[in-house]
Amino acid sequence: MDKLAVVTGNAHPELAKNICKYLKIKLSECLVGRFSEGEIRVKIEENIRGKDVFVIQPTCPPVNDNLMELLILCDALKRASAKRITAVMPYYGYARQDRKDQPRVPITAKLVANLISTAGAERVLTMDLHAGQIQGFFDIPLDHLFSVGVFVEYFEKLKLKDLVVVSPDVGGIKMARGYAKRLGAGLAIVDKRRISPEATEAVHILGDIEGKNIIIVDDLISTGSSLIEAVEILAKHGAKEIRAAVSHGVLCGSAIERIDKCKNLKELLISDSIPLDNSKKHPRIKVLSIAELLGEAIKRIHNEESVSSLFD
Ligand code: R5P
Numbered sequence: 001m002d003k004l005a006v007v008t009g010n011a012h013p014e015l016a017k018n019i020c021k022y023l024k025i026k027l028s029e030c031l032v033g034r035f036s037e038g039e040i041r042v043k044i045e046e047n048i049r050g051k052d053v054f055v056i057q058p059t060c061p062p063v064n065d066n067l068m069e070l071l072i073l074c075d076a077l078k079r080a081s082a083k084r085i086t087a088v089m090p091y092y093g094y095a096r097q098d099r100k101d102q103p104r105v106p107i108t109a110k111l112v113a114n115l116i117s118t119a120g121a122e123r124v125l126t127m128d129l130h131a132g133q134i135q136g137f138f139d140i141p142l143d144h145l146f147s148v149g150v151f152v153e154y155f156e157k158l159k160l161k162d163l164v165v166v167s168p169d170v171g172g173i174k175m176a177r178g179y180a181k182r183l184g185a186g187l188a189i190v191d192k193r194r195i196s197p198e199a200t201e202a203v204h205i206l207g208d209i210e211g212k213n214i215i216i217v218d219d220l221i222s223t224g225s226s227l228i229e230a231v232e233i234l235a236k237h238g239a240k241e242i243r244a245a246v247s248h249g250v251l252c253g254s255a256i257e258r259i260d261k262c263k264n265l266k267e268l269l270i271s272d273s274i275p276l277d278n279s280k281k282h283p284r285i286k287v288l289s290i291a292e293l294l295g296e297a298i299k300r301i302h303n304e305e306s307v308s309s310l311f312d
Pocket residue numbers: 168169171172197198200218219220221222223224225226227
């Protein structure tokens with residue numbers, strides 16, 4: 001492991017430290033600051049020549065700053081003769097614009113993939129992508145992790161009976177099926193319509209949820225609209241206890257106020273792919289760590305072992 005190095009920008013240093021703790025290595029010294037006009041200033045403070053470097057930098061809000069830090073870090077590492085650079089983005093920002101669903105719109109998920117490769121990253125490690133096909137936007141190897149095991153371990157301890165896993169929209173069925181299979185639960189879907197980037201409407205429920213304990217699963221919670229709409233329609237149709245497991249807690253706008261008002265939501269579990277600052281903490285939000293999952297994947301990539309067998 002002496003050829004392995006982990007560096008971080010300012011997106012999520014705590015996660016980087018926890019990954020290093022799992023790997024039993026020291027986080028590499030690295031300055032990621034700002035020049036007086038606001039430009040990003042990076043300096044790798046130790047010899048990185050010939051190392052297999054993993055840059056831990058989820059592209060969460062502030063998205064543009066975090067993305068730019070990642071690009072500049074990759075450039076600095078490339079010029080410092082790192083042997084290989086892996087961009088570790090447990091949360092991949094700009095993912096939701098992944099196709100031309102209207103005239104004259106960009107495909108930012110592809111643009112960001114191009115930027116990351118151009119900056120010098122030779123591999124990507126990510127988790128619960130908004131859409132699996134984003135993997136194909138990269139022409140470099142990408143390892144795609146799933147947080148389902150982390151959440152399922154928690155739910156198994158609750159020993160919930162009459163369990164139904166619910167996807168808050170049609171796009172999330174695959175993820176919901178994965179949870180349902182592991183938990184031996186039923187499956188249901190909420191038919192969601194998006195009214196605007198910030199607002200959604202839950203129209204129908206497909207599946208039997210009356211009197212059942214519910215786990216809503218999703219890849220991300222942003223404004224909270226999709227989740228809260230799903231909770232309310234499920235409660236209206238007679239669901240019992242309603243919990244949610246969401247991989248990435250973006251939690252922007254009035255998400256926390258919405259969660260606070262939604263008493264039908266018993267518990268929201270998120271991973272620590274994105275740091276949860278104090279303004280986003282809430283007694284019904286619980287954070288489960290993915291540091292070990294990422295650490296183990298990094299170890300296997302470095303040792304050229306199978307990553308997919310992590311999910312067997
Ligand atoms: C949609 O396709 C996603 O999986 C999420 O359901 C959605 O992006 C969450 O956004 P919001 O919290 O703003 O409804």
